[in-house]
Amino acid sequence: DEGREEFRRGSAVDALTRAILDHLYFTQARPLTLATRNDWYMALAYAVRDRMLDDWLKSLSHLRNRExxxxxxxxxxxxxxxHLGNNLVNLGIMEPAREALAALGQDLDELLRQEExxxxxxxxxxxxxxxxxxxxxxxxxxxxxxxxxxxxxxxxxxxxxxxxxxxxxxxxxxxxxxxxxxxxxxxxxxxxxxxxxxxxxxxxxxxxxxxxxxxxxxxxxxxxxxxxxxxxxxxxxxxxxxxxxxxxxxxxxxxxxxxxxxxxxxxxxxxxxxxxxxxxxxxxxxxxxxxxxxxxxxxxxxxxxxxxxxxxxxxxxxxxxxxxxxxxxxxxxxxxxxxxxxxxxxxxxxxxxxxxxxxxxxxxxxxxxxxxxxxxxxxxxxxxxxxxxxxxxxxxxxxxxxxxxxxxxxxxxxxxxxxxxxxxxxxxxxxxxxxxxxxxxxxxxxxxxxxxxxxxxxxxxxxxxxxxTNGVTPRRWMVLSNPGLTRLITERIGDGWVTNPDELRGLEPFVADQTFQSAWQKVKRENKSVLAGVIKARTGIVVDPASLFDVLVKRIHEYKRQHLKVLHIITLYNRIKHDPQADVTPRTFIFGGKAAPGYFMAKLIIKLVNSMGEVVNSDPDVADRLKVVFFPDFNVTNGQMVYPAADLSEQISTAGKEASGTGNMKFSLNGALTIGTLDGANVEIREEVGAENFFLFGLTAAEVSDLKSGGYDPRKWYGEKTELREAIDQIAGGLFSHGDRGLFQPLVEHLLNRDDYLLLADYQAYIDCQDRVSAAFRDRKRWTEMSILNVARMGKFSSDRAIREYCSDIWQASPLPQD
Ligand code: 26Q
Structure with a gap:
């Protein structure tokens, strides 16, 4: 009888193999010869779910405990x-599951991709x-x-x-x-x-x-x-x-x-x-x-x-x-x-x-x-x-x-x-x-x-x-999505950081360590290569993993200012056009995010990114030094590939508008450096990682509200900043719309007459800060040190810390005693 139980509960390779075959036949009702990828995925998922039941039913029975x-x-x-990958991580059976499937001629990664x-x-x-x-x-x-x-x-x-x-x-x-x-x-x-x-x-x-x-x-x-x-x-x-x-x-x-x-x-x-x-x-x-x-x-x-x-x-x-x-x-x-x-x-x-x-x-x-x-x-x-x-x-x-x-x-x-x-x-x-x-x-x-x-x-x-302050789980956003970095960190400091991320501080002694640095760079580079492959497959665009991966992924919203990023890219493009030999740091700009179907301006921003990208990507003067990608269908699955591959995290909302942000934490936890305003949790991220490891720009929330109450006039900035004026004129003039001056007119009109989110006021500070980013990326050693320090100091932004605070300050709830 114990033998029968073992294949339903055990985490050894044999038990998992038997369990998968059992579900393939008795749950999916499929003979081996006819099993589709989905059948294999389902069989594996049921085998994993079985292994959650003892704890689950025990936990559910505690719901009746009045204490x-x-x-x-x-x-x-x-x-x-x-769910599949996350459950394999949390149950600690990723590797045995991989082996069991391999013995059955199946590839775990392929089955992980099968889940909707x-x-x-x-x-x-x-x-x-x-x-x-x-x-x-x-x-x-x-x-x-x-x-x-x-x-x-x-x-x-x-x-x-x-x-x-x-x-x-x-x-x-x-x-x-x-x-x-x-x-x-x-x-x-x-x-x-x-x-x-x-x-x-x-x-x-x-x-x-x-x-x-x-x-x-x-x-x-x-x-x-x-x-x-x-x-x-x-x-x-x-x-x-x-x-x-x-x-x-x-x-x-x-x-x-x-x-x-x-x-x-x-x-x-x-x-x-x-x-x-x-x-x-x-x-x-x-x-x-x-x-x-x-x-x-x-x-x-x-x-x-x-x-x-x-x-x-x-x-x-x-x-x-x-x-x-x-x-x-x-x-x-x-x-x-x-x-x-x-x-x-x-x-x-x-x-x-x-x-x-x-x-x-x-x-x-x-x-x-x-x-x-x-x-x-x-x-x-x-x-x-x-x-x-x-x-x-x-x-x-x-x-x-x-x-x-x-x-x-x-x-x-x-x-x-x-x-x-x-x-x-x-x-x-x-x-x-x-x-x-x-x-x-x-x-x-x-x-x-x-x-x-x-x-x-x-x-x-x-x-x-x-x-x-919000937090994110290091299980999904590190252990599952970035196995390379997880392995490297764990080799050095053990795996206690997964539940106690303050232990990541233990990486600080290695910041200047040559071997550690190269291993760190290698992990990032591999993550970038994987993403480059996916980008090629989904968009046809070829990107260079050696370039700076500059990433802006989040819902499309005017307050999040994806169009400020567009102004930056056009500015770099113009610098190249004015001087084709200009020494620009090669960058890949990756955008992602969904627009609410009825939000016209957000949809127009997506169109602008793509239209501008077409011009920039195909211009021989650019010679592949700038590449613009709109990664379609940004969601959790895609996020798991994107965050680990980022060098630069864009957190550029108008100060005072973004309540917290949580993407900002996912990036930093995966070794990206942040360029950001003093908004939401950016403020606290900067405090934790150190001002010298964070690219800060822009008006503060107080300055934003002062500027607005003093009667903000975007035309003043438009008149004063030549690079800004050139970029806006090009959008308005149809450079990115095959000469159509009407297409982006609503966007331009809004920027010049209202500019509710102060893009024009923050433009120069943003450009100048990006120039510092470009210079910093060329100092590979220094960049890597900053990247390591970001990860080492991210402990505060674990959702475990947030939940402890809710438990003690709001819920008066406590953990189940260990049995
Ligand atoms: C409400 C009524 C009718 C229809 C839709 C809604 C609706 C749905 C979703 C309103 C708001 C939302 C989502 C809001 C949201 O995601 N806010 C973000 O919350 C994050 C977690 O706290 C913060 O990090 C972000 O700053 C904040 O924008």
């Missing part, structure tokens, strides 16, 4: 990336949630990530004629071996309708919500293994379905079409991820999605809590619920509704539980990115929640008025309801009022939060505010 607080991370997005990544997020916020789950499991904290099982994730990006084209992400097409459907874990979620008052058997007036629709959420569970921690946490995503009773009813009255319509509506809720990284006003389905997953998740927590205790009084001791931005902030009203309407709590007791349970993370200062819902729309979907919000607001503002007598302006500014013109529910206010802690995602961001969007909240309740 332990469970962290519940509510997020509309989880950008997990491919679950792209259930837009960018930073969704990827942060994924890094946090990795750290929670690694730190042995019992946790559940709750979200939506979108049938279609973020679109796949193709580039056609230089423009972005969106293709549906059919990630479930070939099946998903990592998830387990739990058809017995379902909840009903009401939508629309009206409320009624009635008197209960005790004579209390209560409220009944009579919806006009009911949908069902079904749980889909994915295990999240910690790095060799013995704990496997849970990602529970909700799929929406029709409730059986509904179509039955309609069918009985003969209204077949209405029944089908109701079913389609139900299934629409979890159909597709909104591909925008800021809200669009008035999208009812989006509010439906948010409420749907929040309601399922809170009902699930209530169920789990009631397995531990017989009263909800102690709910806040069972769960610490983190709101990943305002997207799940309806949780404030929903938890109140569950307690007051469904579990007969008094308002005050319910409110105390709600605030003790919830905490809110803010990820943006941009006013246009703050979520708000038009009142009529909100009322039509969530009539009961609107009443609850009014009551929360009434009590909150009464308190404010009591303490700050006579300041009516203050109450209006703090109100959850925006009453300046069209009325809206302000979700950041709802989240702030309903939480016991509010945090920003980098030191600068938190300071600005307190001075701007949440200023009034900070003034009345400074004790609620925390900073937790």
């Amino acid at each position: 332990l607080k469970i962290v519940s991370y509510l997020s509309a997005e989880f950008l997990m990336g491919p 990544e679950p792209g259930l997020g837009n960018g930073g916020l969704g990827r942060l949630a994924a890094c946090y789950l990795d750290s929670l499991a690694t730190l042995r904290v019992p946790a559940i990530g709750y979200g939506i099982r979108y049938e279609f994730g973020i679109f796949d990006q193709e580039i056609r004629d230089g423009w972005q084209a969106e293709k549906t992400d059919k990630w479930l097409r070939l099946g998903n071996p990592w998830e387990i459907c739990r058809p017995e874990i379902t909840y009903e979620v009401k939508v629309g309708g009206h409320t009624e008052r009635f008197t209960d058997e005790k004579g209390c007036v209560r409220v009944r919500w009579v919806p006009n629709k009911v949908v069902k959420g079904v749980a889909y569970d994915t295990p999240v293994a910690g790095y060799r921690s013995g704990v496997t946490d849970l990602l529970r995503l909700w799929k929406s379905e029709a409730v059986e009773s509904f179509d039955f009813q309609a069918f009985n009255v003969g209204d077949y079409y209405r029944a089908v319509e109701a079913k389609i509506f139900s299934e629409t809720i979890s159909k597709v991820l909104y591909p925008n990284d800021e809200p669009e006003i008035g999208k009812a389905l989006r509010l439906g999605q948010q409420y749907f997953f929040v309601s399922c998740s809170l009902q699930d927590m209530v169920r789990i809590h009631l397995l531990r205790e017989n009263s909800l009084d102690t709910f806040a001791a069972s769960f610490a619920v983190q709101l990943n931005d305002t997207h799940p902030s309806i949780a404030v009203a929903e938890l109140m509704r569950l307690l007051v309407d469904e579990h007969q709590f008094e308002w005050d007791a319910a409110w105390q539980i709600t605030r003790a349970t919830l905490a809110y993370t803010n990820h943006t200062l941009l006013p246009e990115a703050l979520e708000k819902w038009p009142l009529p729309l909100f009322a039509s979907i969530l009539p009961r929640h609107l009443e609850i919000i009014y009551e929360i607001n009434r009590r909150f503002l009464d308190e404010v008025r009591l303490v700050h007598q006579g300041d009516d302006q203050l109450a209006a500014r703090l109100s959850i309801i925006d009453e300046n013109g069209e009325r809206y529910v302000r979700m950041a206010h709802l989240a702030s009022v309903g939480s016991h802690a509010i945090n920003g995602v980098a030191a600068l961001h938190t300071e600005l939060l307190k001075q701007t969007v949440l200023k009034d909240f900070y003034e009345i309740h400074p004790e609620l505010f925390r900073n937790v």
Whole structure:
């Protein structure tokens, strides 16, 4: 019997070989001779998943242990990336799996490429949630990530004629071996309708919500293994379905079409991820999605809590619920509704539980990115929640008025309801009022939060505010994606750094060591060669791995200033055109990132990069010294190839606009040097790695706001800077658009007349700083030292550090004791 168990659980090569063959036959139902690459991938994935089950089931059984607080991370997005490689790393079975497959004539790397990544997020916020789950499991904290099982994730990006084209992400097409459907874990979620008052058997007036629709959420569970921690946490995503009773009813009255319509509506809720990284006003389905997953998740927590205790009084001791931005902030009203309407709590007791349970993370200062819902729309979907919000607001503002007598302006500014013109529910206010802690995602961001969007909240309740600077997991972003560097580092200092990255400091004694330096350079060079091969295959462009790889990958946004980078490239191009012998440091410029499908300016920036690239790449005067690449479909999988191959990380947002950034950390951790503004976490990265190992340029956040309040005129800079003027004139004049002066006119017009993101004001500082970068890259030894020091000093930016801070400062959660 033990022999039978061994092939399901064991991590030796033989056991894995048998397990893979077993799944190929009994799960995939394929004879060896007919097995496709996907069959092999699936068989391997199931064999790996089997090896997660003992820890997972043990961890799940701890959810019933009332002593332990469970962290519940509510997020509309989880950008997990491919599971297979990560699980092999965290379980410690990468090499035996490779050998087992080799014995079966299969190549592990090929199977790793077979996995379709679950792209259930837009960018930073969704990827942060994924890094946090990795750290929670690694730190042995019992946790559940709750979200939506979108049938279609973020679109796949193709580039056609230089423009972005969106293709549906059919990630479930070939099946998903990592998830387990739990058809017995379902909840009903009401939508629309009206409320009624009635008197209960005790004579209390209560409220009944009579919806006009009911949908069902079904749980889909994915295990999240910690790095060799013995704990496997849970990602529970909700799929929406029709409730059986509904179509039955309609069918009985003969209204077949209405029944089908109701079913389609139900299934629409979890159909597709909104591909925008800021809200669009008035999208009812989006509010439906948010409420749907929040309601399922809170009902699930209530169920789990009631397995531990017989009263909800102690709910806040069972769960610490983190709101990943305002997207799940309806949780404030929903938890109140569950307690007051469904579990007969008094308002005050319910409110105390709600605030003790919830905490809110803010990820943006941009006013246009703050979520708000038009009142009529909100009322039509969530009539009961609107009443609850009014009551929360009434009590909150009464308190404010009591303490700050006579300041009516203050109450209006703090109100959850925006009453300046069209009325809206302000979700950041709802989240702030309903939480016991509010945090920003980098030191600068938190300071600005307190001075701007949440200023009034900070003034009345400074004790609620925390900073937790973001972090990234070194498991995916180093061990998995950069095995060469991982091996080199581990040879020198051991592998303790993987969970304790402060140990990377142990590399500092080797910075000047010749052999270490050459080994370091060799790793980077190999990573660049691999990326060069992929670039050739995907774009046809040939790039030289000896050139400086200058990389700008992130969502396309005006505030992130991809077009400032374009101005830099055109400037270098012009220098060559003016003097073809000019001594320029050869560079490969790599862009990547998706634009929201409805964001015209972002799509035009993609077109500009490609159009400008065509001209530069094909100009014989350039003689291959500059190469411009737009790497299509930037996602987690592609990021894993790009970050390890970068020499230079571009973090050039207008100061004060990027809340944190996390790509900045991934680059630096992989030995790229940063050119950046004092924005988001760049500030702290520079502090850690040392100012001499960081290329700083540009206005500070304070200077940006001063410049703007003094009446910024971009034309002044345009008039004064000749290289800048030349570049803009060329874009406007059609040099990059076959003479078409209309194509980029909107972009040029915006730069010259508004320039909201101060490209023109920062242009010269950026160019000058890039000249210093070019010079520095020529001193290979010095560059390598800086690269090593960046890695050695990145410990702070591990998501483990961030999660420890959340645990101690916000959640009061602790690790499971080692057994
Ligand atoms: C909201 C309503 C309706 C539709 C879409 C949205 C929506 C979706 C995604 C709004 C925002 C997002 C994503 C925001 C995001 O990724 N923000 C980034 O979060 C990172 C993690 O904290 C930071 O590092 C980045 O600075 C921040 O831009």
